[in-house]
Amino acid sequence: MTSMKMDDKWDWDSPQCRAQLDEVFFRQHDYIQAGSQDHKDFWAFFERFQRFKAKKEMSGSKDNKYDDPKCSKSRKSGSLDLGLPKEYDARYKINISVCTKDVEEKMEGCGYRRQTQSGPGKQEITDCRLALLHFLDFSQKQSFNKLAKLRHEQRSLPIFHYRDKIVELVKAHSVVVVAGDTGCGKSTQVPQYLLSSGFTNIACTQPRRIACISLAKRVSFESLNQFGSKVGYQIRFETTRTLATKLLFLTEGLLLRQIQQDPLLSQYQVLIVDEVHERHLHCDFLLGVLRALVGVRPDLRLVLMSATINIKLFSEYFRGAPVLQVPGRLFPIQVIYQPIPPEEQASRSEKLDPRPYLRVLQGIDQRYPTEERGDLLLFLSGVAEISTVLEACQTYATHTQRWIVLPLHSTLSLAQQDKVFDIAPPGVRKCIISTNIAETSVTIDGVRFVVDSGKVKEMSFDPKAKMQRLQEFWISRASSEQRKGRAGRTGPGVCYRLYAESDYDAFAPYPVPEIHRVALDSLVLQMKSMGLGDPGSFSFIDPPPASSIQTAVTYLREQGALDVSGELTTIGSLLAQLPVDVVIGKMLVLGSLFNLVEPVLTIAAALSVQSPFLRSAQHNPDCATARQPLHSNQGDPFTLLNTFNAWVQAKGERGGGSRKWCRRRGLEEQRLYEMVNLRRQFKELLRSHGLLEEGSGGAVTPEERRRRRDRLTERQQLHQLKRQHDLQEGARRKVLRLEEGGQGDSSGSDDDNASQGTGKGKKTEGQNLDIQEVKFKLRHNVDQLQEVASASQDLSSRRQALLKLLLCRGLYPQLALPDEHNATRKDSEQIFHTRNKQGVVIHPTSVFASDPEVLHVPEQEDGQPGAGKGQSGRHQLLAFVTLLETNKPYVSNCVRVPALQLLLLVSNCVDSNGDCTRLVVDGWLELCLSDGERTLGVVSTALELRAEWERLLQAQLCKRRPSARDLQHLSDRLVRFLLYTEVNYTIRRLTALQSQNLYVGPQSDPTTSDAQALKTIFPGWDPQPDPIKGGLRVSSYFTYNCLSDPSDLYSECLRTFWTCPHCALYMPFTPLERMQHQASCKPPEEQPAQEESESETAAPSSSSSLSRLYHCDICDKDLTLTSTEILKHKRQHAVAS
Amino acid sequence: MEASAGGTVRGMFTCELCGLATPFTYFGQKPPNTRAIVLLEESYVLKDPFSHDREKFIVLGSSCTVCHKVVCVGTECSLFYTKRFCLPCVRENLDQFPQQIQAELAKKKSAPLHTDPAKR
Known part of the structure; x- marks a missing residue:
């Protein structure tokens, strides 16, 4: 029945004809609706189906009719009559029918359609229905096969056999350890087993954000809930969690934050802590907290999941929790020890010798035919090592045309990192040269060969120097096994170890847990805020050294987060809520006080993510030129601020062109997206703590209403785009080109042109959609951001x-x-x-x-x-x-x-000598000032400013927002102090010996007259003798006259003649007495101005208000001079002598 | 969001031959929201979890007309020819089936790995 036989007016290809059939089969409420993807698919199927039918008809369909009846007749006697039709028809194989009688009858009733000659006749409808039946059957089979395949894969995982056992154990014990090696399926299956056996409100923690997303995706697919929210994830900026969510993947850090809010974690019934063997700081801490929680909440179920490493440790920590061990699914891996010969071992200062690595590549080329696929993964310790070996391998690859060499480390752009997942063309292998990022965080399929240098660079913290250190170490046996395992994920593999077996035996069994390596500031702060008591006595699974905890406590005290007794201060408890370093948290809190919150938010966010500036682009002259306008010689945070602001502007101006804008400047746009998200989170946190005023509520202008409406429409479109993107996800991997390897860096160059040139057209429409841009626009109000950016652009x-x-x-x-x-x-x-x-x-x-x-x-x-x-x-x-x-x-x-200005305004400890010509800050910076009297004035201003600053800050923290006038006044004065204080001084670092003998020590007879004098100079302060340093303690951070001054023991007793400019009193004064007199002898009408002139004596002018009395010792005269004139005067003497 | 996840689970469907187990959301011949579509057998139906559309469904299986075992629609377990038959029953009564069906089954036996990649 082909269309040829039809009324020649009927044309299956005509859109009008199809539309008429659409009215029969694909109406608005039908299973398939006109205009949908299925509808498009149907018509495509229809064409194929018609062609197929035509072909079949040509090749003799007559036979069928004769065969069928014959064969159904010859039924075995005695067996059941199935009542099957006599004649075979493929339609009998379809278990679906489509009833459109109602429509058809209506059409016939009207009858007019037939006269139009173009309407579908009975035959057309029958043809279409038949095609539709086959189409439905075909899509049913597709979906069912997908489901069956999924179930089959689940059942063939090693852990599947332990399904009932796991559920049983979790039901019976409050803590269970599941230990299984790579590929056993524990991360995806265990949560599902628990979910389907009736547990609900399950949280599963992961050390990495990316794992939360990919696991949630996988598990929701596997549990047939792809489009629901039964399975969700929650990471720092994103969540898919709803009230319906029963299983949530989240990061360890986030669960800890939830415990801060809800110490009993009553929202969860089951907690699964995955990858506990990785021993991250957060994880170790989390285990400690959960161990206590299990005692309080006997109904809570805790499942620890680990590789088969050190399982006893976890089991014993949880009082002998039962362990279930599951075998992994790895193919056999051959281990070849190839220690590096001594002459090729790099000494500390030299570059790595790439020859041993090259030999492995050559060996593979000789031994394995190119048809046998399989890529190579090479583990090195750091970026410098990677580029050395990369260069050598690249040369070899260019020569042989058999390798594509790709680097992999975290400072690469994400696009470059992503390349390692692309596929090499036939006859060519990928050689991925990676840091230990590929050991756990990044899993690459298709690796058959692993080369292990045995080295790793690890961060450690040096509490003495207050410094992080990235050092190279031998890896542990556990890491070594993990690296080896990467060769056996998809088939049998080979692992080349570039060290001797005896080295391997000498390796530590496990890596050093993070808690033993890093600064514990944030941890201790969090512990304090969770009310866990003394951090030193907390029972960690593997307690950190007491000294690192002590260092952290001291640091937090210095930062003002803890008070002297080690308790949280107001600001400390706020800092504990902020998911950032203490220093950055402080900036945020300080920024909220003055009207500078927007730039501070940006800077704090920028300093909390990896730098957006790609290292590889630094040497690209085009990038350097393009970046130039972003640079600020005030400092890197200002450069970051400029960059962020310019990026936000670029986003508005070009709409979607920001990707290119970033590439020109060698910027990783992902980091900027992270910044904008983090910035918003900070803002919300500040707002929720009452540190920010709520957005202006005021009356809504028609203009604003229109904008909101536009935005709503835009958002709907964006949601649509995002949904489309999500559906298209999982697009196939690109095939790499040979020349794509090496350091070939797309940043800075116009990659778009390059790919057009090769005519590959690999970018389909879907891929061209910048999903980050869509998410960005969904999450942020671009107009608002731009206003903010332009405001902080021209500070x-x-x-x-x-x-x-x-x-x-x-x-x-x-x-x-x-x-x-x-x-x-x-x-x-x-x-x-x-x-x-x-x-x-x-x-x-x-x-x-x-x-x-x-x-x-x-x-x-x-x-x-x-x-x-x-x-x-x-x-x-x-x-x-x-x-x-x-x-x-x-x-x-x-x-x-x-x-000087900064130190006086922020440092914790300023000590002076008697005439204030010498200041020692925090026991390590010595400032020698030429004009003690002047200095005393400056110190006095600083004390005043700090007191006021502190007062306003405390008010702010207690949610009593200070008046705008007070804030304005203070910020004006702070700025003037910072910019226009003019005192000449030298500054140097004290030697260790010098800083040991700084102080005069307690004096038996404190000079009460000095105390009286200081009271006048520092109104509002009550100087007390300092019991340790000696001298007088004016404020918590300023101690007067406590420095021992071997060179000038009697300076404070020396009096010189002086005339008061106000009362004309002329007599000998010590510097302190003179200050005291000045402070008390202010003419009343000048008083408010006076206070400021101390910090304002900057501008050298001849105006008399800036002049002051100066006694020159050389010519023994009292002169009224400005500070510049004093200098000139002094210079005269110097020249004369 | 949850609404799009579709119908509530009515129970577990388990194929008595291959053990395939999955929840079903409807049992009968007229899955919800499908208008003109009617199933020709009483089937276990699942809202299609791979589709965003809430109306899309998958027929999981039904009872064999002969032995009444619950079987899945996978080609290794059953076939539909005006009615549902589990493969053991088909083999038992092979002579009653048209030659096309017989040929299909024979092909499957000779190269079972290629007929249904899902069942490997």
């Missing part, structure tokens, strides 16, 4: 100064002092000193690495006569976010800031 220099002060107060005590000889050193040899570590350098990615001059003291001021050597008012410090030692100790994310 006035005063706002910028205040912002800098906030950042530095946050970062304190992470400060570094430039070495005094830096001005005479090469750019690459600039060194800095921190309190605990001498000779640190600036990380090459920092703006100061390329522009160190801005940190030098301007030359014209240096060596001014009378100002003494090194005297200047322009000394600067670097505040930094991280100090990390790799081959050198590097500081990164630095801000420069005026030294």
